[in-house]
Amino acid sequence: MNCPRCNNAQSCKDGIVRSKQRYQCKSCRFRYTLNHKSNIKPLSIKRKALQLYLEGLGFRAIGRILEISYGTVYQWVKACGDQVSLPESQGEVEIVEMDEIHTYVGSKKALLDMDSCR
Known part of the structure; x- marks a missing residue:
């Protein structure tokens, strides 16, 4: 010192x-x-937390892995989200494609019979 x-x-x-x-x-x-402030974490831990969040892990899981509070992880993700601007549409959409899953789910509901499940 x-x-x-x-x-x-x-x-x-x-x-x-x-x-x-x-x-x-x-x-x-x-x-x-x-x-000495004990609540200041290194930038590498913050980046790792954001990377894990983008990979699909929850706040509590990230907190357990990095040994920090899940509330801290939530605040970091929220602050990062506030800094990022969402892409804006630049024109009208001319063509819309629908996935075949929409048709599959719709037909599955019609074929479901409760008596056949027992």
């Missing part, structure tokens, strides 16, 4: 203030405390 004023690496402990360790620089005698 370096002094914020002179960037010297030599320091000694100088008491505790508000439950945090205080240090004193040996060269300039400046007193300072270190503010």
